Amino acid sequence: MRTTTTSWSAFMAGILVSAPQSVLGQKTPNENLVLADCGIGLGVNGGSTSREMIYYPGDVWTANGQTNRPTLMVNVPWNGAYPWGPQGAFATMPNGDKWSIWLNDKIKDPNAAGDAYHSMEPDKPLKCYSYHKDKVYQLADGKWCSSAYVCNHRGSPNVLTVKPGSGGGSSGGGSGGGKDETRITASTNGDSVELYETTANSIIATVRKTFKDGSTDCDQTPIGIGSKCTIKWKCHAADSKNNALGKMAGAYDLMAARSEFSSRRESKWDICKRPDTRPGREGQCQQYETKIDHYVRLPRSIDATMDNIPPAGSGRNPNVLGWMNYEITCESSAFACTICNAIGTSMGVASGSLGAGVTLGCAAAGC
Template identity: 30%
Template sequence: MIGTDAAGSATNQPSMVQVVPWDGSYPWRFSAVTVIMPNNDNFYIQISSPEAGDGNTLVGVIVHSYDATWLRCYSWHKKNVYRLPNGQSCASAFVCNHADGPVSQSKVTVKVSTNTDSATLDTVVSVDDVFGKIDYGNDKQVCDESWKDMPGTGCKIRARCHGNVPGLVEKMVSGLKDLARSKDAGMFSESTVRDKKWDPCKTGRDTCIGGWDWYDRPVTKVAQQLSVYVSDENGNDKGELSYELDCSMAKSCAGCDAAKFGMAVGSVFGGPFAILFGAGGLVTEAACASSGC
């Protein structure tokens, strides 16, 4: 059994249940206890540190005849983790599994669009100028999904987000900013576009003759779309963050081009999420949201 959420309030339902006769001390004792499951799998259970508090501290082991790999046991006291067919509710004292803790660790999947092109903003902006527009409200769990103008850029941004873990949305926004700041990710960069302006007196001796003056104008190119999905190892939804840029009114929109984003996005994103979930349980994935990678 393993908890399917960070709080351990939900569990995978067991495929087999076996009653261990009470002899006054099972199974949290040094002499261990043996349990034969309905499929004749013989479990040898030893809890050596029954006094340990709930968490990721190893308190015992299980070995069984159908698998040479030992299961690691952790103290995890929860009520109503499983209901027996007769209506009785079971509580847990220890959870034993092949993982590094009693509950599922979260997985982060980062998907960066590549063939939807980069957005070209009509000025040089900072990461905070763009992603600081993401408003996730006072409860810090759900984003304001309305379009937000970015003055001077010709662009606007809309974000969508929710979080089922306290503080997750804030961490996702922080991770998004860290990703944008990483040159390896290639999703946020300064550039120039060739532009022209009319000079009414470009040439002429006695009279003004107008003409175009060409110059290089600074712009900022940003990944037009990005999505972050957070789930536990069982696929249960923990949260999501996505955004899109609309630069259809930008002067430089004609200069938009296909952007190839670096596959370092997973490792870059790992930092903020490792703080929240613990580095040992974090898996980061970088994947393309569409073809053209």
């Protein structure tokens, strides 16, 4: 081998973003996280039977005092102490969003008592308010959950996005005009992997191997993609009839075609094809042959959520139609900030064929 040369395809210096500025600044400005105690009075010594984090993409309460339906919920196991306090509470939602909450449990209603952070938008913490209200959500076993704290970006534990009397609720009418919007929002943390002799498109295409007829979930069996790596897909659709999984897979296809998403590298190796055996020239080469190896670098993981966004003033909350994520695991890999540096704050992806706007955001510590 005589020389080795490496050339990377150039990333875009600037990115044209087609998503609205409000979306780029914050993906979920109206979200609420309720920290709830469930089955109060039915637990040991009259305590609660479970503690839950309950996620709402919009309002918790309607204008008439009822509650909207949450889209995600996770149980917070009892670890020997009441979780809503200064020691911190940690849980991961079914869509992979990791939550961390720190509270001052001495603060009284309805004052700010702490902060909540989540991995899908780590630079936009929610302020948590002490707010005790009964019958916020009823579990499948009939037990009622009461709020202990409500976390959001809105300056108060209970703020309506519609005026009282306009309908409210998750299915009310309202006077807002226009049509519902379907939006697919994706995020990555900047970690990347490099794979040998493959393409980003072929790797992303593996998601369709995980679809099962009539199912709203992916087969989570890891799939080999070469370079001693596997890819594992997780996904869920609220309804098998809305083709949410197919549309989100299409969004991943569109992202894979973008230069901000992946990069290619060539390594050229000059290999001696005919060694020189003439006296006095041993160890030299009379003829070289160039061997070219191809590599692709892409994000190690991406999380995507597909939402239905009602028109402003409709009195209806956004609702999650489905979510999808993948994670690539390798025996050895080099992580880098290349992906985040290319994407920047957010990348809009042309998506007319999907009937849904697609935005890929990136947040990585130190990038």
